[in-house]
Amino acid sequence: MAEMINSLSIELYFRLWLTPFKMILTLYLIIFLSVIVHESGHAITALSLGTKVTQCKLGRPFVLKFRIRNTLLLLGPIPHGRVTYAYEDNALRWKVILATLAGPLAEIISAYVSFSLFGYRLETKIFLSLVCIDTLCNLNPFSNKTDGFKVVQQLKAILKGRYYLDH
Numbered sequence: 001m002a003e004m005i006n007s008l009s010i011e012l013y014f015r016l017w018l019t020p021f022k023m024i025l026t027l028y029l030i031i032f033l034s035v036i037v038h039e040s041g042h043a044i045t046a047l048s049l050g051t052k053v054t055q056c057k058l059g060r061p062f063v064l065k066f067r068i069r070n071t072l073l074l075l076g077p078i079p080h081g082r083v084t085y086a087y088e089d090n091a092l093r094w095k096v097i098l099a100t101l102a103g104p105l106a107e108i109i110s111a112y113v114s115f116s117l118f119g120y121r122l123e124t125k126i127f128l129s130l131v132c133i134d135t136l137c138n139l140n141p142f143s144n145k146t147d148g149f150k151v152v153q154q155l156k157a158i159l160k161g162r163y164y165l166d167h
Contacts, residue, residue, distance in 0.1 A: 030127050031079045032059070034107055034134060039081040041106025043071075046085050046099040055084040089166040093154045096165070100150045104135045 036058055043053045052070060059076030066073055083103075087096065111131040115124050139148035 026123055027126060028079070030123065030130060034110075034127070034130055035059070035079045035081040037110045038103040038107050038134070038138075039083050041102040041104075042083040042099055044106075045102035046083070046095075049095045049098060051088075051091065051095060051099065052086040053083060054086045055082070057082040057084075087165055089164075091165045093158050093163055093165065097151050097154050100147045100154070103147055104138050107131045107135060 039056060039058060043056050046053050054070070055072045055074065057074045057076075058081050059074075060078045060080045062074040062076045064073075064075040085099065108131060111124075111128050114127055118124050137143075138146050139151075140146045141148040141152040143149055
């Protein structure tokens with residue numbers, strides 16, 4: 001009887017220890033996946049509009065660095081992302097706006113797809129919540145480094161009659 005109680009307590013101990021670890025790992029993977037989807041949305045849209053993507057940064061600090069065609073890919077363990085473009089001087093501003101909005105849109109689409117595929121599970125709830133928070137923060141037009149700020153700057157230039165980047 002004592003052995004049975006002891007083995008049950010060991011099993012319970014591992015389940016309790018593993019649960020927070022699984023939750024932290026799941027949260028980390030969801031955040032990193034969200035960054036990858038977001039930055040891929042920017043890069044794929046820019047490439048499809050004929051804009052060169054010079055760098056794609058996924059994570060910090062950079063531990064892996066390699067080139068895919070003309071794009072330098074930098075990878076690191078801490079979730080963070082950035083895509084750097086090489087727009088031509090006469091690029092239309094609407095292309096910049098589309099590439100900028102594609103990141104948050106890709107996240108929203110991926111959240112919808114994950115919800116459709118996996119249902120209303122804990123992981124999809126976390127993913128949906130993070131996507132909503134990230135999208136709202138990222139489309140903030142008042143913070144200098146957000147996609148929302150970049151879109152507003154391009155729209156202001158268009159309203160002033162500057163339709164190309166060289167003006």
